Amino acid sequence: MKKLRIAGLMLLCLLVVSQLFAAGAQEAVATEEVPKGPISVYSIMPEKYATKIFAAFTADTGIKVNFVRLSSGEALARLIAEKNNPQVDALWGGPADTYEAGIKEGIFEVYVPKQADKVPANFRSKDGYWTGIGIIPLTFLSNAKFLKEKGLNPPTSWNDLLNPAYKGTLQMADARTSGTATERIYSLVKIFGEDGAFAYQKQLHQNIQLYTKGGAGGAMPIATGQAASGVFYIVDALDIQQQGYDLVISYPVEGVTYGVEASGIIKGTKNLAAAKVLMDWASSSRLGEVMVAEMINYIPTRPDVKVTNPALDMSKVKLIEADTAWKGEKRAAYVQRFIDDVIQQ
Amino acid sequence: MSDFTKKKTERTLMIKKDPVLFSVLVAVWLSFAIFIFLPLVKLLLVTFFVDGKLSFANLSNILGRPYNVRALYGSLILATAVSFAGTFLGYMFALAVTRTSLPKPLKWLLSAVTILPLISPPFTSSISLTLALGPNGMLLKAFGIENLNIYGFLGTWISETLTYFPVAFMVITAILSTMTANLDDAALSLGASTRRMFRTITIPLSYPGIGNSFLLLFGASLADFATPLILGGHTFPVLPTEAYLLITGMFDIKGGSTLSFLLLVPALVVFLIQRALIGKKSYVSVTGKNGARSDFARLPKELSVIITIVCTFVVALILYLYFIILWGSLVKVWSVNNSFTLDHYRYVFAHGKKAITDTLTIALYSTVLGSLLAVVIGYVSQRKKFFGQRFFEFSSMLNYALPGTVVGIAYIIAFNERPILLTGTMSILVAAYVFRYYATGIRSVIASLQQIDPALEEASLSLGAGSVRTFTHVTIPLIIPAVLAGMRYIFIHCMTAISATIFLVSVRWTLLTTRILESMTELQFSQASAFSIVLIIIVFAADALMLFLLRLSTSKFNRPQETSYAIVSA
Numbered sequence: 066m067k068k069l070r071i072a073g074l075m076l077l078c079l080l081v082v083s084q085l086f087a088a089g090a091q092e093a094v095a096t097e098e099v100p101k102g103p104i105s106v107y108s109i110m111p112e113k114y115a116t117k118i119f120a121a122f123t124a125d126t127g128i129k130v131n132f133v134r135l136s137s138g139e140a141l142a143r144l145i146a147e148k149n150n151p152q153v154d155a156l157w158g159g160p161a162d163t164y165e166a167g168i169k170e171g172i173f174e175v176y177v178p179k180q181a182d183k184v185p186a187n188f189r190s191k192d193g194y195w196t197g198i199g200i201i202p203l204t205f206l207s208n209a210k211f212l213k214e215k216g217l218n219p220p221t222s223w224n225d226l227l228n229p230a231y232k233g234t235l236q237m238a239d240a241r242t243s244g245t246a247t248e249r250i251y252s253l254v255k256i257f258g259e260d261g262a263f264a265y266q267k268q269l270h271q272n273i274q275l276y277t278k279g280g281a282g283g284a285m286p287i288a289t290g291q292a293a294s295g296v297f298y299i300v301d302a303l304d305i306q307q308q309g310y311d312l313v314i315s316y317p318v319e320g321v322t323y324g325v326e327a328s329g330i331i332k333g334t335k336n337l338a339a340a341k342v343l344m345d346w347a348s349s350s351r352l353g354e355v356m357v358a359e360m361i362n363y364i365p366t367r368p369d370v371k372v373t374n375p376a377l378d379m380s381k382v383k384l385i386e387a388d389t390a391w392k393g394e395k396r397a398a399y400v401q402r403f404i405d406d407v408i409q410q
Numbered sequence: 411m412s413d414f415t416k417k418k419t420e421r422t423l424m425i426k427k428d429p430v431l432f433s434v435l436v437a438v439w440l441s442f443a444i445f446i447f448l449p450l451v452k453l454l455l456v457t458f459f460v461d462g463k464l465s466f467a468n469l470s471n472i473l474g475r476p477y478n479v480r481a482l483y484g485s486l487i488l489a490t491a492v493s494f495a496g497t498f499l500g501y502m503f504a505l506a507v508t509r510t511s512l513p514k515p516l517k518w519l520l521s522a523v524t525i526l527p528l529i530s531p532p533f534t535s536s537i538s539l540t541l542a543l544g545p546n547g548m549l550l551k552a553f554g555i556e557n558l559n560i561y562g563f564l565g566t567w568i569s570e571t572l573t574y575f576p577v578a579f580m581v582i583t584a585i586l587s588t589m590t591a592n593l594d595d596a597a598l599s600l601g602a603s604t605r606r607m608f609r610t611i612t613i614p615l616s617y618p619g620i621g622n623s624f625l626l627l628f629g630a631s632l633a634d635f636a637t638p639l640i641l642g643g644h645t646f647p648v649l650p651t652e653a654y655l656l657i658t659g660m661f662d663i664k665g666g667s668t669l670s671f672l673l674l675v676p677a678l679v680v681f682l683i684q685r686a687l688i689g690k691k692s693y694v695s696v697t698g699k700n701g702a703r704s705d706f707a708r709l710p711k712e713l714s715v716i717i718t719i720v721c722t723f724v725v726a727l728i729l730y731l732y733f734i735i736l737w738g739s740l741v742k743v744w745s746v747n748n749s750f751t752l753d754h755y756r757y758v759f760a761h762g763k764k765a766i767t768d769t770l771t772i773a774l775y776s777t778v779l780g781s782l783l784a785v786v787i788g789y790v791s792q793r794k795k796f797f798g799q800r801f802f803e804f805s806s807m808l809n810y811a812l813p814g815t816v817v818g819i820a821y822i823i824a825f826n827e828r829p830i831l832l833t834g835t836m837s838i839l840v841a842a843y844v845f846r847y848y849a850t851g852i853r854s855v856i857a858s859l860q861q862i863d864p865a866l867e868e869a870s871l872s873l874g875a876g877s878v879r880t881f882t883h884v885t886i887p888l889i890i891p892a893v894l895a896g897m898r899y900i901f902i903h904c905m906t907a908i909s910a911t912i913f914l915v916s917v918r919w920t921l922l923t924t925r926i927l928e929s930m931t932e933l934q935f936s937q938a939s940a941f942s943i944v945l946i947i948i949v950f951a952a953d954a955l956m957l958f959l960l961r962l963s964t965s966k967f968n969r970p971q972e973t974s975y976a977i978v979s980a
Contacts, residue, residue: 105917111932131917134928138658143913145663146822152834152916166661233559234545239644241659274545275561276644278655279931289745291545305933309743400660408644409477 102128102339107140110158110326114361121355122346128339136279137163137244144172144331154334155343157198160244161325164195165393174330176341178348187386188325188366195329198347199300199356199363202316202323202384203248206302207294208287209311219315220294223256223265231272234293236283238276240403244324245280249296250399251392252322255385266407276408281305288312298324303362303376314376320383326363430878431794434786439802441783444830445845446808449820456823457667468668481647482672485632488566488648489676492631493624495571500578500623501616502720508586509612509709510717523725526732528576529949531906531923534942536569536640537930538734543568549730561643569637572728574630578623584857585619586612594707605710622857625680632676633813635909649673650813650909663819670816677811681804732946739939754940762925762941769922770948772836773904776843781897783844784851789885791852792859793867809842810849814909817846822913834916842910847903851896858892859885894960898953905949 108115112134119130135143137159144156144167151172156164167173168190177193188197205220212219215230226235238246253262274292277283281301286292288310299314306312328347330340346352353365357373364377372378458464472478503524507517527535542549543560550558560568593615597607635650642651649669657666709717739755741748790796791803809817821842825832832838866888870880886893908923915924922945929938 112928113932113934133915133917133920135912136658136931138661139912141661142657142663142819143822145661146819146913147826147833150826150831150833152826170661239655239659241655243659278639281931281933285933285935286540286544289541289546291540291547301933308933309746311746397660404477 102336103131104128104155104336104339104343105153106130106132106155106157106343107144107153108132108134108157109137109140109163110134114359115157117359117361118352118355121351121359122343125351126342126346128342130343132157136242138242141167141170145170148172148333151331151333153331154336154340155328155330157328158326160248161190161195161197161327161389162247162392162396163244164190164327164329165389166396167329168192168194172332174332174334174337174340176330176344178341178344180345180348183350183369184348184366185368187388190327190329191390195327196344196348197325197366198328198352199326200323200366201298201300201326201363202379202382203245203252203296203321204299204302205294205315205317206284206287206297206305207313207315208290208292209313210290211293212313219313221315221318223253223317223319225317226272226294226296227265227268229272231293233272233274235269235272235295236275236277236286236292237273237295237297238280238282239278240276240400242278243280243282245296245298245301246276246403247392247396247399248298248322248324250403251387251395252320252385254395254399255322255387256319263402263406266403270407299364299377300362303374307360316382318383320385322385322387325366325389428794428877431790431796434790435796435802438783438787438790441845442805445841446805448830449817449824450808452824453667453816453820454671457664457671468664472665472668477647478652478669481649481652481669484563484647485649485673486676488563488570488638488646489628489631491563491567492570492574493627495567496575496627497578497582497620497623499571499575499720499724500580500582501620502717503575503579503724504582504586504619505709505713506717506721507583509706510714511708520721520725523728524576524579525950525953526728526946527573529902529906529953530732530735530942530946531636531908531926533636533640533908533927533930534735534938535573535731536565536637537935537938538731538738539565539569539572540641541734542731548734561641562646565641565643566638566646566648569641570631570634572724572731573634573637574627577626577630581623581626582616582619585616591706598707603710604708605713607707608710608713625683629677629680629811632673632680633811633909635813635815650815653813654815657815657819667816667819670813673813674811678804681807681811685800735939735942738936739943741936744935754936755944757937758940758944762922762944765920765922765925766944766948768836768919769905772839772843772919772921773901775836775840776847776904777897777901779840780844780848780900781851781893784848784896784900785855785886785889785893787848788852788855788859789881789889792856793864793885806852807849809846814846814907815912817842818910818913821910833914834918836919839911839914839919839921842914843900843904843907846910847900847907848896850899850903851893854892854896854899855889858889862888891960894956898956898960901952901956902949905945905952 106119110118115132115134119132123129140156140159141163144151144153148170156167156173164173173194175193178196181189181193181196184197188200189195205226207219211217211234217228217230220226237249240246240250250262250266253265256262257265275283275286280298281304283292283295284297284301284305287295288305288308302312302314306314328344330337330344334340348367350365350367350370353367353370355361356363356365357370360374362374362377364372364379457468458466460467503520506512507520512520540560541547543558543565544550545560547558547560550556558564593611594607597611598604602610633650635648635654638646638648638651639654642648649672653666653669656662656669708714738744740750740752742751742753787803787806791799791806796802821838822833824830825838825841832841862885867880867884870884871877875883906923908927911921911924912927915921922941926938926941926945929935929941
């Protein structure tokens with residue numbers, strides 16, 4: 066009787082454990098054997114946009130996309146950790162310099178999409194590791210009520226942000242976590258030179274209320290009046306403005322660099338054919354058209370797609386060219402200098 | 411026979427004498443090997459092996475940066491401050507519930523409100539705290555305060571104290587309500603004032619509760635990364651957050667894990683202090699021969715006034731913070747268009763259904779498996795003597811002591827290849843939860859066993875029942891309340907955890923908490939609030955169910971001190 070009970074108990078434990086392992090094994094086998102779709106994707110692009118874009122892709126091609134949204138740092142950390150047995154077929158969205166960092170870790174597959182030649186050369190990887198899907202310049206975003214109360218004009222120069230009237234009211238991203246923040250540093254380096262850029266940021270530090278972890282983190286506080294102004298990618302600035310908040314978007318006369326949102330295939334994918342279809346689709350004019358129709362505020366990489374939103378008309382904005390390979394090369398050094406010179410002063 | 415040789419023969423005879431204990435130990439050690447040591451060792455290899463050679467270059471590199479050293483101090487200062495403030499608040503609330511003549515519904519309200527911060531994801535309260543006390547915050551405006559900088563130590567400290575003091579409250583309540591009131595009576599009848607009685611009897615007798623809660627809060631604060639991430643700003647770095655930033659921001663897994671391993675040092679110290687303070691003393695109060703009980707004496711008047719003020723203030727603050735979240739979930743656009751809408755809830759149920767069912771499924775699996783393991787481990791390490799017992803107990807807590815993000819990374823590295831291929835499955839999430847959060851169950855079982863006189867089990871054994879029959883017929887019924895209490899906290903943790911799961915969610919398995927964080931980063935404050943409210947309601951409902959079972963089980967065995975089994979250890 067006693068032995069029987071022990072045996073039963075152990076059997077139960079065994080059953081539960083084996084069930085768990087079996088579940089794991091089955092799920093793994095399932096993805097191996099399906100030849101075409103569904104594909105799995107890590108999306109750095111926000112979920113609300115990715116949902117709409119992938120829905121259009123599935124409607125066009127019949128390939129279903131399962132995805133999970135991660136920040137660029139989390140996505141890259143996972144892709145590196147999973148390198149020996151990739152869990153996804155493609156990486157979608159996120160700044161191209163994240164991809165450059167990934168190339169060094171050997172996580173991307175080379176693939177030049179069918180219509181890649183229609184995408185300008187500076188919006189895609191030289192060696193075919195990634196292809197640009199959207200352009201996002203930096204911009205200033207300010208709380209209209211704050212500007213009115215202080216009698217300020219919307220900032221139109223980087224130096225305007227140094228005005229003591231902004232003391233303790235600026236929120237912008239932390240270079241250690243955010244691609245928006247490193248983009249800000251690239252812009253400043255192109256304008257003021259390297260030493261000038263960090264001297265500027267040291268001075269700007271007096272006006273900083275908080276360095277946020279995410280690139281868009283400061284947008285909501287500025288919208289609700291917690292903070293006054295900050296530097297953002299246009300896509301985040303427009304998104305919060307379109308929610309109905311009283312905000313002003315302005316550009317500096319010295320100019321801004323822009324981020325290239327990219328996409329690429331993960332090396333070792335089990336759905337290579339289907340992943341290639343996604344890359345082909347992404348470099349066709351279809352993607353740009355979907356973005357315009359769904360009010361997703363990236364500027365399409367295909368010059369032949371007509372942008373209807375006047376806020377995305379870049380003809381009056383000074384855009385500064387910054388090579389993605391250069392960004393990838395300089396990133397770590399600039400972030401370290403940001404910690405040493407700016408944050409710790 | 412000398413003590414030493416006696417021990418030795420006992421050990422060699424264990425297979426024959428107690429085959430059940432032996433096989434249980436083998437099974438548990440095996441599970442430790444797979445789910446605790448394997449990931450840890452693989453991570454250590456990644457961290458300290460450069461090109462096939464052992465290298466501590468990472469360590470000196472990391473410690474060479476003054477900012478990281480500041481983070482180490484920051485962590486220790488914060489953890490100490492949170493333990494002090496949290497234990498103080500917990501003690502005030504515990505006194506209010508056990509020693510005052512407040513009407514029952516009001517006491518129930520106190521307990522219900524204090525559980526709110528515990529069952530909501532940490533960052534939701536952080537966000538509403540910035541809306542209330544941040545720059546241009548609503549509370550600051552209401553009171554006309556200017557220039558209060560919440561980012562940094564102050565905000566992190568307030569937020570973590572609010573989040574973790576409920577743990578202190580529960581630990582101390584359990585101790586206060588199991589004290590015998592006879593001592594109070596004796597003191598008063600010998601002519602002591604209530605003030606003297608409180609100082610010389612109540613406080614010294616609650617030392618175990620105070621010590622336990624202090625150490626638990628210390629550990630919880632040490633490993634928390636979400637709160638400082640939102641409220642720490644750049645002036646106040648702490649270790650878990652810096653580790654996360656290194657891994658995700660600088661793509662430096664080596665550096666990030668090195669920083670996290672630093673956290674093991676204070677964690678080990680905390681564990682040893684806990685053993686030294688709590689482990690050796692006797693707190694037996696369930697002996698099978700309890701006499702009649704009288705009521706506790708009243709508190710001194712000044713103390714009652716202080717308690718009333720503190721509790722009212724804290725309850726009002728908590729209610730206010732959660733009211734912000736509720737309000738945010740019910741208006742069209744936060745602070746711009748305040749008209750009422752249920753759209754955000756429609757969104758949650760249209761797009762978040764999978765996250766809700768996934769989270770519930772995973773939490774249920776983890777709770778059941780976790781509490782089974784917790785009972786076995788807790789029982790074995792409290793009641794049995796075997797080789798490596800202390801190491802056994804410490805090993806079981808390892809995953810709990812490390813920051814969640816690091817456990818997450820270690821799990822991907824360890825379980826991404828055959829023979830144990832678990833990434834992308836539910837099993838990896840369940841395993842991470844079980845071996846991280848069963849800690850609360852283990853502590854709860856151990857605490858309960860410490861109160862039960864082993865004589866009860868010895869009686870059963872000497873009457874001829876075997877060790878298994880004694881376990882199932884005497885021990886289990888006695889500790890069921892503690893098991894259920896442990897289950898409650900495993901479940902709550904599984905529903906609200908975020909740190910480890912950021913690296914473990916997959917395209918097939920998503921979680922509510924990551925959806926909330928996602929909504930926050932996508933600037934969808936209202937949707938994030940709606941998700942949070944739904945999560946809070948689910949956990950409240952499940953918690954009420956388990957409390958009900960707890961009541962049922964305590965009344966069935968007619969326990970004299972029902973409240974003592976609300977003992978919780980986080």
